[in-house]
Amino acid sequence: MLAVAAKEFLHILRDPRTLAVALVMPLAMVLLYGYAIDMELRALPIAVLDEEGGVRSRQLVEDVQSSGFIQVVERLSSREQIEPGFRHNRFLAALVIPAGHARRLGQGREAPVQVVVDGADGSTAATVGAYLEQAIALHNGRRLPGAGLKPPLRVEPRTWFNPQRVSAHFIVPGLTAVVMIMVCALLTSISIVRERETGTLEQVLTAPVQARELILGKLQPYLLIGALDTAVIFFVGRVVFQVPMNGSWLALAGYSLLYIWVALAMGLLISALVRTQQVAMMIALVVTLLPALLLSGFIFSHASMPLPLQVVGHLIPATWYLRIVRGVMLAGVNAWPREALVLAGMGVAITGLALKRFQKRLDD
């Protein structure tokens, strides 16, 4: 078994690309995800059509601009310019201040301004609308004291676990769940199927090793790489993105090993089911990686999915591991018996199935 593991290690070390996918890519992904994914939108580009052109309307534009979230990038002279701007993606919304704005305000009447929003990107559009709403409330408070409704209720929010609501604190720990699937399931399945496709598997099998030993031997290096990747991601998360660690590292390591095992078992199962690397790649991608990325709650929350997808989401190991990682690091809770049990159950089931299929495959 050790000989097989050593051989597999040599394979990986000699092939810079496997090494890059196994080690460099996770690191690059953490940095990119950490920096690129800022889900709080800011500096959203908008255009202004000021049909009034007076002091009042200028003040309004100034206040919108200085709210910090919105940037006026263009001045329009007619409504016809709005749609072409959307089609060119030059701005996301156009604020239209109609003539008579100041007069209405002077008469103590409501002065409606219109905002036309490019709704193509639904969530960004909603955010633009909300930001403008806020900016205008602020403007009313500053420039028009006494006008409008004074809210009778003040809200004092307290955000737990991630008080500043930093995206990286949410994303980076979760990335481990995705990267481990990539390294363990994708790399493993392809590397085993490859041996079958090029016929070296038969050769190795003629040597006095048990199929079981051979497979376990092949898994070892990926186990190690998976563990290393996890450590690297946690390290970068702590040091570069200052993700808090409120729980115990030991507990986290334990849970991570459990998850790596499940991921490896998935890779093994795929390799037992398919004949060619092309198919292994496609299956690993569609059945393991994309769900881990999209259905696990890594970025997109289960609550907004339709029921069938929520059910599928709960069949994915990454979902359960994600809860644990975020729970340990951000909430500081170390005991996750239910989640750990589910993962262990998945691990046992998948490994058993894979070994059984494998034995059958080799006997064929």
Place this chain on the structure above:
Amino acid sequence: MGPLARLVQKEFRQIFRDPLMVRLIFLMPIIQLFVLGHAVSLDLKGVRVSVLDPVPGPLSRRLSQAVWETETFTPGPPVATPSQAEDLLVQGRTDLVLHFPVDLERRMRQGNGVLGINLDGRNSAQAGQALAQVQAVLNLEAARLASGWKGQAPRPGGVTLQPLYLYNPELVSRYQMVPAITILLITIISAMLTGMSVVREKELGTLEQLLVSPLTSRQLVLGKTIPLAILSFGELAVATLAAILVFRLPLEGSVLLLSGAVFLYLLVTLGGGLLASTVSSTQQQAIFTVWFFLVFSILLSGFFFPVANMPQALRWLTWMNPMRFIIEIVRGIYLKGSGPADLALPLGMLAAHGVGVFSLALWRFRKRVA
């Protein structure tokens, strides 16, 4: 049948001989469209709101009811004590807790109503959106409730906002995800399978047999890429139909422009796959090479996260990413009915990328082969 047609015929025979491959190629788009179309949504829904109300009264009931009635929020498990609220938050069994004071009505009548909100910030984006929305609902409802009270009559005037959302009035993110997913599917099929199919012949020794034949390297390249281009267009057709029929997406623009843009994009992906094959001697290497580029292309394409929201340095980097342009183009064609003039810049960039990558691939391929 000329040599090129024979090559294409052979590729198709090989693809269709593997039943698993056929299923993957034709079922994958449908499943993925369904899954991604519904899963990849940044719309906020089903946020669980629990209420901690030591002295329940009509006011607090009306306020919590107003929150629960929205589409965003649903009732969470009831809470009796602050420590219980904490437990629920930690275990992730509720997302947000409204903490009403004992003397809410008296305070509100004095214009001093305060309401505590505890929320789970692990999912930072969701937390921010949820907070903003719950605040808006509470403010509106409180104002309504208080409007009858003495000294609380609405004061007139002030600037009000009238929003008008074009293209997607219900603001669902599916509208923008589905066209992008189509592109993702095409990318995987064309780039990965091209790279692998050439290297597979290398691995199995058949490439050598082709190279001693009078096939030119151009015939070889076209023979490898045409079948995958055809499959990709098949995929595009399936995905477009599904987008229109299942997801009820308006296809505002021209199908011809869409196909043209996809053709330019295929030059990039097929060329990229070929390039990967020239630097790989095993399929594993080819997959990893393509995979490496793919992960970063997707991340920097604006697929999930708007390009406008990235740091400046990364935004510059997206100019080198053809996927960014094709996604911009398909979204424009689908949702806004953009025409060639509107999309001149991204189309031009895509064409430049396509011609560049494909020529490079052809040149590298010829060099490797000669």
Place this chain on the structure above:
Amino acid sequence: MRPTTESGLAVRAHHLSRRFGDFTAVDSLDLDVEAGEIFGFLGANGAGKTTAIRMLCGLLAPSAGEAWVDGLPISTHGEAVKRRIGYMSQRFGLYDDLRVGENLEFYGGIYGLDSAAIKARRGELLERLDLSQALDRPTGSLPLGYKQRLALGVALLHRPPILFLDEPTGGVDPVARRAFWDLIYEVAAEGTTVFVTTHYMDEAEYCGRVSIMVAGRIQALGTPASLKAEHGARDMQDLFLKVVGT
């Protein structure tokens, strides 16, 4: 068969060399192979046989020197050369996931044969190679000996005047090897030049002439009988050991 060159040479190499970095795989190879000859190209592993054959088939550009195949210089007429040669390698170059008939159809097609010609030629070859009943079988399911004959069929589809066989009998049992050589004789008898590399010294006996390559150079060249006499060898095995050992 059409005559090959005025000089009657099927293959001619002149100072043909190939270097990989500092390593010289083929060192100034000089070689003449007559048309219609069965020429055995022998050598130990790593002696440069495969590199030489790859250059002659246009798979690899020479670092120096020139070679002529069917009278055409490979440096300038690579494409024309490819139409005049048939090539069969140890790996056979067959698509396992295609049927036997489809493999022949495909290779016929890329050599520019039209459908009718492919059909006629396919039937003729399958008959001759005793593969007629295997027409619709998946190639991957064939025994090795069948695959080997099919690979030869692929190489012969376009009636090349020169046939390059790179270790065509690796891994095949002695009976199948014997049958395969019978086929080679038949082909040669029709005027096709056969240029063959092999590891099996008993096979070398079947060749008209052989060369033995050592470290990129040809150390011995002649008919099996004359070489054995020259080196005082009992058989080809003994000869090979004596030449390679020196």
